[in-house]
Amino acid sequence: MLQQGQAITFQQRLEIAELTAAGQTGPQIAGLMNCSFYTVRKWRRRFEKGGRTALSSHMGRPRTGVLSKFSTELKQLIIQLRKDHPGWGPDTLLVALHKTTQTSALALPSRARLAAFLKQRGLTRPYQTHIELFQAPKKPLEQPHQEWQLDAQGSTQVEGVGKVSLITIIDVVSRLKVESYPSLEHRNPSLPEYQMALRRAFLNYGMPKRITLDHGTVFYDNTTPSPFPTKLHLWFIGLDIEVGFIRKRQPTDHGMIERTHQIMTKQALLGQKYSSQVGLWNGLDERREVLNTELSVRTLKKAPLKAYPQAKHSGRYYQPQWEEDLLDLQRVGTYLGQGHWFRRVKGNGHFNLGGLGYYIGNRLIGKLLEIRFDPAKMSLKCQPEESQEVLELPVQGISKIDLMGE
Numbered sequence: 001m002l003q004q005g006q007a008i009t010f011q012q013r014l015e016i017a018e019l020t021a022a023g024q025t026g027p028q029i030a031g032l033m034n035c036s037f038y039t040v041r042k043w044r045r046r047f048e049k050g051g052r053t054a055l056s057s058h059m060g061r062p063r064t065g066v067l068s069k070f071s072t073e074l075k076q077l078i079i080q081l082r083k084d085h086p087g088w089g090p091d092t093l094l095v096a097l098h099k100t101t102q103t104s105a106l107a108l109p110s111r112a113r114l115a116a117f118l119k120q121r122g123l124t125r126p127y128q129t130h131i132e133l134f135q136a137p138k139k140p141l142e143q144p145h146q147e148w149q150l151d152a153q154g155s156t157q158v159e160g161v162g163k164v165s166l167i168t169i170i171d172v173v174s175r176l177k178v179e180s181y182p183s184l185e186h187r188n189p190s191l192p193e194y195q196m197a198l199r200r201a202f203l204n205y206g207m208p209k210r211i212t213l214d215h216g217t218v219f220y221d222n223t224t225p226s227p228f229p230t231k232l233h234l235w236f237i238g239l240d241i242e243v244g245f246i247r248k249r250q251p252t253d254h255g256m257i258e259r260t261h262q263i264m265t266k267q268a269l270l271g272q273k274y275s276s277q278v279g280l281w282n283g284l285d286e287r288r289e290v291l292n293t294e295l296s297v298r299t300l301k302k303a304p305l306k307a308y309p310q311a312k313h314s315g316r317y318y319q320p321q322w323e324e325d326l327l328d329l330q331r332v333g334t335y336l337g338q339g340h341w342f343r344r345v346k347g348n349g350h351f352n353l354g355g356l357g358y359y360i361g362n363r364l365i366g367k368l369l370e371i372r373f374d375p376a377k378m379s380l381k382c383q384p385e386e387s388q389e390v391l392e393l394p395v396q397g398i399s400k401i402d403l404m405g406e
Contacts, residue, residue: 014370075117130225131226148172149170159273207317226342231403329398341371380394
């Protein structure tokens, strides 16, 4: 829970307003957001009186009050030290001030007031609350192909072909080894390689209902606390495949596929020599066939396809020539319409979303934007902090060609 006197971010204030508009009570909102009821009440009242712009109010004494008891020369010195050393925090600045001014610690501001002064002057890095990507609730797993796990293994040196990183797919219920696609000379397989591996899997076994991923860069945007779905993620959504993410830094959530990596490495890579990529591919396919039809899985006490004969196909048929028709952009738009994102406008008047740059104007440099998606217009609605103005930009990178790649 937030400590008394600790500020909440603009995004959190906006969430309080949205929950209020949705009919949630103060205690309910406080419980959902893990903060004080009095904090919720304060921002509910401000929103009711002043609307969205009131959410940008600042707590505590007026802006002119920070370090008002200290000399102008001292404040200018603090600003100069911070600009000369942008990585210095309040503690380091206090040490430097003591040495520079040759005064006692009693004549200097406290660490808290110095931090407040830096924030007031715009000399701190803006903080953004982390927003999780929307995930459909996970259902109990009872049948094959309700859920696949997808992951890529670190590279292994294989005689004859060099470094190999396996893209592995396994069905959770049946333990069926769906695919083991060899990526050569790439420690981290690319988006086209993941799509190729998945298309092979769809051809052989049909499309699953759901697929789970870790937080690799192809799967998840790790560069911001407000991540936008990746192209692979949106490709899945367009094909009517639900996406789930394991918890960060919790590889045990993908324990099944981690074990499968080890099995495929021992079965098909260690101590083996292949004369070509085709030979490697054939070797992997042959080993996977043996594992699926002949070798028992300890938890099943049978081979996967003997324990679950229905795992031969999901019933959701796929052909490459059908993909453009199967890919539904309306489904993608509906998914994006459930989320919102925050981006700060850079010095060139641009912000980045989904790896693509958008120009919104130099007058908004430094402003924090709340961004929502309009499925009807396939556009972005951008609202600057402290403003009722909404700017509309056409979305980029969400055509069928963009999502399908080559």
